[in-house]
């Protein structure tokens with residue numbers, strides 16, 4: 001992330017204590033860096049202890065602050081409980097949770113084994129719930145406010161062919177976001193979600209676009225022409241900070257896409273018409289006028 005492109009003032013997140021699941025790599029790492037740069041104390045978790053340690057060291061070397069790595073497999077409710085206990089015992093309550101950890105791969109749905117489905121659903125659907133519930137219970141018991149943000153995908157609106165376990169699981173997280181925004185809103189705990197379009201990362205591209213480089217992805221990005229590119233990390237980080245920091249407390253229960261409009265474009269029927277030139281439009285107009293005239297000639301009223 002280009003830290004100079006963060007929109008927020010230094011120190012904005014001082015006093016915040018945020019857990020970023022999957023914070024050792026990819027988008028989670030980028031958001032952890034942004035939170036740390038703006039003064040938050042950040043916990044990052046994942047299954048690879050060395051990756052987490054290296055990320056924490058690199059962020060602290062670049063920006064100072066405190067980034068604490070904790071190896072934890074969020075598929076285990078017991079491991080999650082232990083992690084949260086460890087966090088609380090090293091400085092008290094968290095103020096925020098970023099549900100970012102996920103697993104995914106492309107597969108024809110008819111080829112998926114039950115274990116293949118579970119490999120994704122257990123991380124995304126179940127694991128995100130375990131972490132959210134464990135932290136939420138503590139906030140409620142201690143009468144503490146909190147902010148939960150979850151990284152989903154735009155597939156929560158469009159569906160995701162060839163990524164069905166992920167789409168189903170992310171849609172579940174959106175439902176959790178909307179449900180708990182209301183149920184736990186009365187405790188001062190708010191819930192939002194971010195649905196990123198393509199932001200090339202090693203983890204995602206190896207599993208979703210094998211053999212396709214980030215540059216090739218940018219060239220074929222299917223979003224409106226002036227934005228025909230993939231996302232830039234500072235753009236995601238700015239949205240994540242907005243949702244996690246104090247000052248936007250009235251935003252609750254929302255899932256916000258950050259995709260240059262891509263899902264709207266591809267959800268509509270006619271996005272390919274942006275490739276037409278003037279002659280094609282003129283020919284279409286003529287053809288439509290001809291059809292209208294023919295119908296008009298047959299009208300009896």
Ligand code: HXC
Pocket residue numbers: 102103104105106107111112113114115116117119120153166196197198199203204207208
């Ligand atoms: C079919 C597959 C498969 C594939 C694994 N499986 N890969 N089936 N096609 N490509 C099956 C295996 O055969 C096995 O079932 C079962 O899944 C479990 O496999 P394991 O390798 O033992 O799983 P595990 O070690 O638990 O790893 C989980 C994982 C892995 C999800 C499979 O990819 C992972 O750790 N991912 C974490 C990082 C990640 O995925 N990042 C991308 C996030 S991007 P059988 O029956 O054979 O035993 C994202 C959205 C991006 O989420 C949106 C972009 C726009």
Ligand code: NAP
Pocket residue numbers: 021022023024025026027028045046047048051072073074075099100101102103104123127151152153154195196197198199200201202203204
């Ligand atoms: P990534 O680098 O592979 O990130 C996934 C992270 O989740 C890894 O750090 C991984 O660490 C962690 N993780 C996986 N299983 C875990 C488990 N059981 N317990 C704890 N941590 C676990 O991929 P990414 O692209 O940054 O994806 C991050 C998030 O963004 C995901 O939610 C993804 O769905 C979402 N997203 C990404 C894009 C994109 O274009 N990149 C678009 C839309 C949404 P370990 O392997 O060490 O556990």
